[in-house]
Amino acid sequence: xxxxxxxxxxxxxxxxxxxxxxxxxxxxxxxxxxxxxxxxxxxxxxxxxxxxxxxxxxxxxxxxxxxxxxxxxxxxxxxxxxxxxxxxxxxxxxxxxxxxxxxxxxxxxxxxxxxxxxxxxxxxxxxxxxxxxxxxxxxxxxxxxxxxxxxxxxxxxxxxxxxxxxxxxxxxxxxxxxxxxxxxxxxxxxxxxxxxxxxxxxxxxxxxxxxxxxxxxxxxxxxxxxxxxxxxxxxxxxxxxxxxxxxxxxxxxxxxxxxxxxxxxxxxxxxxxxxxxxxxxxxxxxxxxxxxxxxxxxxxxxxxxxxxxxxxxxxxxxxxxxxxxxxxxxxxxxxx
Amino acid sequence: xxxxxxxxxxxxxxxxxxxxxxxxxxxxxxxxxxxxxxxxxxxxxxxxxxxxxxxxxxxxxxxxxxxxxxxxxxxxxxxxxxxxxxxxxxxxxxxxxxxxxxxxxxxxxxxxxxxxxxxxxxxxxxxxxxxxxxxxxxxxxxxxxxxxxxxxxxxxxxxxxxxxxxxxxxxxxxxxxxxxxxxxxxxxxxxxxxxxxxxxxxxxxxxxxxxxxxxxxxxxxxxxxxxxxxxxxxxxxxxxxxxxxxxxxxxxxxxxxxxxxxxxxxxxxxxxxxxxxxxxxxxxxxxxxxxxxxxxxxxxxxxxxxxxxxxxxxxxxxxxxxxxxxxxxxxxxxxx
DNA sequence: TTGTACGCGTTATCAC
DNA sequence: GTGATAACGCGTACAA
Numbered sequence: 001x002x003x004x005x006x007x008x009x010x011x012x013x014x015x016x017x018x019x020x021x022x023x024x025x026x027x028x029x030x031x032x033x034x035x036x037x038x039x040x041x042x043x044x045x046x047x048x049x050x051x052x053x054x055x056x057x058x059x060x061x062x063x064x065x066x067x068x069x070x071x072x073x074x075x076x077x078x079x080x081x082x083x084x085x086x087x088x089x090x091x092x093x094x095x096x097x098x099x100x101x102x103x104x105x106x107x108x109x110x111x112x113x114x115x116x117x118x119x120x121x122x123x124x125x126x127x128x129x130x131x132x133x134x135x136x137x138x139x140x141x142x143x144x145x146x147x148x149x150x151x152x153x154x155x156x157x158x159x160x161x162x163x164x165x166x167x168x169x170x171x172x173x174x175x176x177x178x179x180x181x182x183x184x185x186x187x188x189x190x191x192x193x194x195x196x197x198x199x200x201x202x203x204x205x206x207x208x209x210x211x212x213x214x215x216x217x218x219x220x221x222x223x224x225x226x227x228x229x230x231x232x233x234x235x236x237x238x239x240x241x242x243x244x245x246x247x248x249x250x251x252x253x254x255x256x257x258x259x260x261x262x263x264x265x266x267x268x269x270x271x272x273x274x275x276x277x278x279x280x281x282x283x284x285x286x287x288x289x290x291x292x293x294x295x296x297x298x299x300x301x302x303x304x305x306x307x308x309x310x311x312x313x314x315x316x317x318x319x320x321x322x323x324x325x326x327x328x329x330x331x332x333x334x335x336x
Numbered sequence: 337x338x339x340x341x342x343x344x345x346x347x348x349x350x351x352x353x354x355x356x357x358x359x360x361x362x363x364x365x366x367x368x369x370x371x372x373x374x375x376x377x378x379x380x381x382x383x384x385x386x387x388x389x390x391x392x393x394x395x396x397x398x399x400x401x402x403x404x405x406x407x408x409x410x411x412x413x414x415x416x417x418x419x420x421x422x423x424x425x426x427x428x429x430x431x432x433x434x435x436x437x438x439x440x441x442x443x444x445x446x447x448x449x450x451x452x453x454x455x456x457x458x459x460x461x462x463x464x465x466x467x468x469x470x471x472x473x474x475x476x477x478x479x480x481x482x483x484x485x486x487x488x489x490x491x492x493x494x495x496x497x498x499x500x501x502x503x504x505x506x507x508x509x510x511x512x513x514x515x516x517x518x519x520x521x522x523x524x525x526x527x528x529x530x531x532x533x534x535x536x537x538x539x540x541x542x543x544x545x546x547x548x549x550x551x552x553x554x555x556x557x558x559x560x561x562x563x564x565x566x567x568x569x570x571x572x573x574x575x576x577x578x579x580x581x582x583x584x585x586x587x588x589x590x591x592x593x594x595x596x597x598x599x600x601x602x603x604x605x606x607x608x609x610x611x612x613x614x615x616x617x618x619x620x621x622x623x624x625x626x627x628x629x630x631x632x633x634x635x636x637x638x639x640x641x642x643x644x645x646x647x648x649x650x651x652x653x654x655x656x657x658x659x660x661x662x663x664x665x666x667x668x669x670x671x672x
Numbered sequence: 673t674t675g676t677a678c679g680c681g682t683t684a685t686c687a688c
Numbered sequence: 689g690t691g692a693t694a695a696c697g698c699g700t701a702c703a704a
Contacts, residue, residue: 388681
């Protein structure tokens with residue numbers, strides 16, 4: 001059995017409340033009694049029961065981080081930064097993985113509703129479902145969305161400027177002489193992916209190019225999906241000379257398919273991938289990629305959540321950060 | 337505010353205990369009262385407060401999964417299998433990341449000691465520290481180790497047969513005609529890595545080859561470490577003709593260094609890497625790798641933990657599973 | 673500065 | 689079958 005407050009109180013010959021105060025560094029405890037209490041606590045390796053503590057204080061100092069994709073190195077990177085931020089303020093992170101399944105999200109939301117965590121950060125994922133909405137209505141839950149768009153705009157959100165990112169990518173390809181740029185984006189029912197597509201369309205329109213519907217392909221965010229996307233697209237009437245991929249894993253699959261087909265990058269097809277992660281840095285040739293400001297995404301979202309928890313945020317906020325285009329071999333100029 | 341048991345009791349005009357019984361499917365509740373209670377609960381979106389529940393029942397239905405390396409796709413894969421297993425028995429997983437820092441492990445152990453979780457699975461990591469030991473003494477904590485060796489043998493453990501795995505790898509290289517095989521292993525203060533080295537030594541000795549100390553290199557388990565390992569090793573007197581790498585990320589770094597040096601695989605150096613993950617499958621050339629039985633590791637360890645929690649395991653168990661050698665281009669025969 | 677008493681939301685043990 | 693009531697371990701007014 002674990003030792004409890006009561007035990008310490010008995011040993012020290014004081015009241016439980018005094019022990020509680022001493023252990024929590026609250027003022028109003030005599031120096032000597034405090035020292036004695038701390039000593040006893042240490043000697044017996046006392047660990048406060050966090051369940052009881054949370055129950056009494058209505059605060060657990062734990063937050064949930066809900067990942068839509070645990071395979072994506074970018075997401076893992078964000079988690080690491082979150083952990084660092086949490087550590088500084090003595091918060092625990094509990095990591096949850098949904099694998100893009102909406103029902104799973106519901107499960108993890110109940111962590112909030114059942115008071116196991118003080119707040120939650122949702123990273124990625126599709127359109128915000130009705131259950132998330134209801135959660136925000138039923139009680140003033142502390143929720144921050146990262147890289148996830150909801151048309152309702154009920155949640156504090158930290159975003160990457162996807163539209164602008166893909167816009168830059170497309171512009172770059174155009175400047176390098178590519179004219180028939182294909183877009184391999186994520187699932188259609190994802191507003192973030194819609195944003196990306198918008199950036200693509202805008203760049204093409206500005207250049208006076210006709211949009212070929214055949215060259216816009218939306219699919220899952222998996223490696224296989226990227227692979228199959230290439231196979232589908234080169235079957236179409238218009239053969240592209242370049243690809244922009246909007247997800248980390250699809251990028252990998254896409255490049256693999258291109259190489260498997262005996263084509264060369266960028267000679268046959270230029271490629272701009274997504275995410276400046278280990279995956280895109282391993283693959284050959286060196287890939288031009290769109291890179292998200294992962295550290296900032298993490299820091300800002302954590303700060304927002306902290307403020308939400310402490311009722312320190314007057315209104316829902318949306319912060320948009322800029323991605324950057326990292327130019328490498330795979331998008332080199334077509335004719336030189 | 338959330339609705340509580342008491343609220344439901346009031347609305348239904350019954351006692352709290354009755355509500356508790358009804359909601360927990362315990363016998364001894366009238367059909368009609370039960371129906372009424374369930375209806376009210378559903379209508380008001382009642383969520384039991386897990387803190388209170390855990391406090392009263394001394395059981396949280398949560399387990400901690402402590403990862404030593406979150407960058408390793410193999411570990412992530414194990415986590416996914418664990419999640420699946422946990423879901424089946426209505427357990428929640430809380431993921432913790434230590435980044436190979438022992439102090440962090442201590443932090444997460446306190447999740448156990450403070451009754452926030454019913455048990456913990458430690459995946460990977462170095463030598464078991466004294467804090468882990470103390471945990472096993474102070475109270476009968478439910479702990480399972482995965483891919484982690486402790487000389488004390490206090491914990492139920494699920495292991496891969498590392499020694500045999502590396503033995504197979506080395507034998508394979510020898511058969512293919514390689515004679516000067518270098519080993520790039522993980523940190524020295526890690527018994528698992530020691531096991532791997534043993535397998536290597538055994539294979540070489542059986543073949544009557546003299547061991548060259550220069551060719552045994554132990555380092556961090558990072559990509560950079562693998563990269564630098566190659567640079568160091570080719571500076572030595574004996575230039576190897578093959579490499580065995582015992583960690584996922586070092587494998588990547590190693591291969592990158594070889595290619596960066598202008599060498600070819602396997603013409604200049606054969607390579608056997610570690611882990612059949614996305615990383616080793618992306619990199620070129622196709623890599624011969626040692627693959628761990630990830631799903632089995634997860635399933636067995638979870639079952640063990642469940643039994644530990646339910647006091648269903650009479651003694652500490654150690655289960656050793658077999659890795660498999662997946663042969664691809666990077667270890668092709670030297671002369672043909 | 674210290675102690676008393678109550679509450680947090682459940683579960684479990686008695687009675688009835 | 690149902691209802692009080694006492695835990696569970698801690699925080700916190702309030703009183704002393």
